[in-house]
Amino acid sequence: MFSFLKVLARNLIRGPATDPFPFGETFTPKGLRGRVRFDASACAGCRMCEHVCAGGAIRFDDGASELRFTLWHNTCTFCGLCQHYCKTKAIVLTEDWHLTHRQTEKYAMVEQGTVPLVSCLGCGIAMMPVADELVRVAYCETNSDIDRLRQLCPDCRRQLGIKGVQRCRM
C-alpha cells in the first residue's frame, strides 16, 4: 500500500511520461525517413528512382523542352530506395514527418520538379543537361575536355569518339 503511494507521489511530481503530441511538441528520431525532396539541378534523368520505386510513387513526363518529375507522397512507403540508388543525390528523404492532411488535400501531397532540356552544342538537339553533381560523381574533377563533352548529346559524343579513334589510326 505504501509503495503504491510512493509511486503515485513520484509520478505526480514528475508529470506525464507519455509524448504530448499532437497537443504539444514532440521529437524527431535521427535518420527518420520523411518527406521526399527533389533537386532538379542535380538530376541526371536516369530514371532509376522511378524504376526502383515499388510503390509507383514516382513518375517522369517528357516535355518538348523539359523533363517533369512528380512524386505522390500518398503512395510513397518511405522505403528510401530512390535516395539509395540516386547517384547524384537529387532525390533525398528529409526528416520532415509533418504529412498529416485531410482527404480532400491528398492530391496536393506531391513533390514536383522540372529539368529544362538544353541544346546539344554539336547538332542542336534538345538533351538532358549534365548536372555538375554527375560530373563530380563520375570524374571527381573536371577539365576542358569533360566540359566540352558534357555539352554534347550522346550521338555527338559517339561521333567525336569515333573521329578520335580514326585520327589515332592514321
Ligand code: SF4
Ligand atoms: S532523381 Fe536521381 S535517380 Fe531519379 S532520375 Fe534524377 S538522377 Fe536519376
Ligand code: SF4
Ligand atoms: S521512398 Fe520508396 S516508395 Fe517513396 S518514392 Fe522513394 S522509392 Fe518510392
